[in-house]
Amino acid sequence: MDPPVNRSNPQMQHSDRGQYARTQTHDNDSAHQQPLVVGRTIPEALMEDANLAGQNGINDHDVAELSGSETELEQAQNISTNASLKAPCHSPASSSGGPAREEYRWRPGFFRRFPYFGLVPLLLSVFCTNATMSVILRSNNSLVSEWSGVLQPSILLAYTLTTANALMGLAFAHGWATGIFGALKALAKGRAIRISLVSILVAITSLLRGPLMQRALLVQTREVVETDTIDIPIYPKGDFFQDEVFHRQTQWSQMFEDGVIDGTRAQDSYFNVLREFQAKTPVHIPGTESCTNCTLTVTTLGFDYTNCSTSTFPLDLSALSVDNPRIEAEIFSTEVYDTTWPVEGRRWVTGILVNVTRAKSGHCHNPELVNQECWLLPSLVNYTLELNGGIATFASGSWKADHVVESESTGASNDRVRYIRTVGYILWKANTIKKYALIGPSIYSTALAEHHGLLSYLYWQGPQGDDGCNIYFRDPMDDILNDIRDVIFRLSVIDTAVWNGVARSNNLPSIHQTVNYQSHKSHVIYVAQRPALILAMAVSLIGPLATLMLFWG
Incomplete structure (x- = not known):
């Protein structure tokens, strides 16, 4: 068995590996065993073996072989020593400061x-x-x-x-x-x-x-459309006077004739309509504040504007002569009044007539006037509204977008017609008068004119310089019809509000219509x-x- 090797010191390992024990067996006759010798170096062991060989009859050739063996053993010893010195020490610390897996080489598993x-x-x-x-x-x-x-x-x-x-x-x-x-x-x-x-x-x-x-993950603004129903406190018929329930349960018509409804003067409410219209105050519909950015259609009193006509004719200056060298002529006029006319298949009905006459071109030698007439028949009309927080506005700015559901030609709407006539006289009645003079063979006019009413100023297009022959007017018809549309809708809203106040005081059912709406809302959302x-x-x-x-x- 090999002697124990000290692994703690490579030099000691090298010394231990240089030592060995050898047992020499003599001839079979003597059967004598050489004792184990520890601590001898390789040369010493070889010399002793050579002496023993001489004593036992070993020749020189055998000694030479032993010398060669000595050289081979020393070379093997040097190689083993160098290999052990170059072997890694397996340091437990890695270059990163943490444990490396080499430290577990002696810990299997x-x-x-x-x-x-x-x-x-x-x-x-x-x-x-x-x-x-x-x-x-x-x-x-x-x-x-x-x-x-x-x-x-x-x-x-x-x-x-x-x-x-x-x-x-x-x-x-x-x-x-x-x-x-x-x-x-x-x-x-x-x-x-x-x-x-x-x-x-x-x-x-x-x-x-x-x-x-x-x-x-992004943040975007997205349009979301919600659909639901809402109760709109607007009377869905043309006039309260047409409902027999109101006649039977209350003396509505008599209270209106007296001008007092539940202690409130009806005329005051109507004046408020005119005041709010003049101030362009937004239309507020009570009880609809929860609807945000809603689009809906309501049915209530309005007018059928389809019966309109246009004609053109020259300005009559034939009265000018040598004997009458100066005359006055009307070159602009607007009128809104109530009138009665027959409707095919029906009796005579009362409605509103809007008449506009204006100078299309102002040349004194060939003046031309345009006349427009629109007969407004009281009707049930679908209005498309945009409702936001109780404030209602028309979805379209033109009366042409309204849809007539049913013509209401009974006398019950006369009160509303008379109201529009009164408002029309206050707001839309206007005219302009020009003076013309005959000087020699030519007609002249100054830039001066007599204006009456607001519209004559708003739609007048003044002349370039002092020549009054260049005066003309823009068309006010669409604006007048849109204003009538606005006023009659405000009137329906305030009529319903007044009635609902009376109904609450007398334990009567309130007025409303249930309509579908679409709510268009902008939401800021996350998008993946x-x-x-x-x-x-x-x-x-x-x-x-x-x-x-x-x-x-």
Whole structure:
């Protein structure tokens, strides 16, 4: 058996390996066994063996063979010593400051050598990445207002991404020395170029996780349309006087004739309509404040504007003569009044007549006037409204967008007709008178004119210079019809409000109509960009895989 070897000191190991014991057997006759000698060097052992060989009859040739064996043993001893000196010491500290797997070389078994301090943060980093993806998908198409201030998706993404990057850095530190550092060294030496480049590039992609995740979630403004029904307190018929229930349960018509409704003068409400119209006050419909950006259609009293006509004729200046060299002529006039006319298949009805006459061109030698007439028949009309917080406006700025549902030609609407006539006389009656003179063979006019009424000033187009022959007027018909439309709608709203006040005081049913509406709302929402999210997830998973590869170098 070999003697014990001291492993604590390489020099001692070298000395021990130089010693050996040898047992020499003599001839069979003597059967004498040489005792074990410890501590002899190889030359000493060879010399003693040579002496013994001489004594026992060993020749010189055998001694030479022993000398050759001595040389071979010394060379083998030197090789073994150099190999042991160059062997790694297996330092327990890696270049990264953490434990390297070489320190567990004397501790066999999977669980003892498993890199827990690197793999656990790696798995937690993957978990945080999945949490980031869950936040993005959870917030997709949700309102920004639904998320509280401390739990905004952007804040949650910052938390999860910061935690994931921190854990990734911790796992990355455990594999740095065996991975990136080794890859850089391999590149410097020109070895394993492809594997080294892949290791470096894949590790760098982990740094792109944060920006790519942030790109996957955007904030957008989106139009949302909601459909529902709402009760609009507007009388759905042409006039209260047509409803027998009102005649039977109340003396509505008599109260209106007396001008007092439940202690309130009806005329005061009508004056308020005119006052609000003049001030362009928004129309407020009580009880509809909950409807935001709603579009709906209501049916109530209006007019059928379809019976309109236009004609052109010259200005009559035939009265000018040598005996009458100066005359006055009307070149602009507007009138709104009530009248009665027959309707085909019906009796005579009362309605509104709007008449506009205006100078189309102002040349004194060939003056031309345009006359327009519109007969307004009281009717049930569908109005398309936009309602926002109880404030109603027409969806279209033109009376042409209204749809006539049914013509109401009974005498019950006469009160509303008379009201429009009164408002028309106050607001829309106007005229302009010009003076013309015959001087020699030519007709002249100055720029001076007599204007009566607001419209004669609003639609007058003045002359260039002092020549009054160039005066003309723009067409006011559409504006007048739109104003009548506005006033009659305001009248329907205030009529209903007055009646509902009476109904509440007398325990009577209130007036309303249930209509469908569409609510157009703008919502600020989060939108997940799925292509960007897929790219971010792919990069996020490549990072942990790259770091996992670092544990195996």
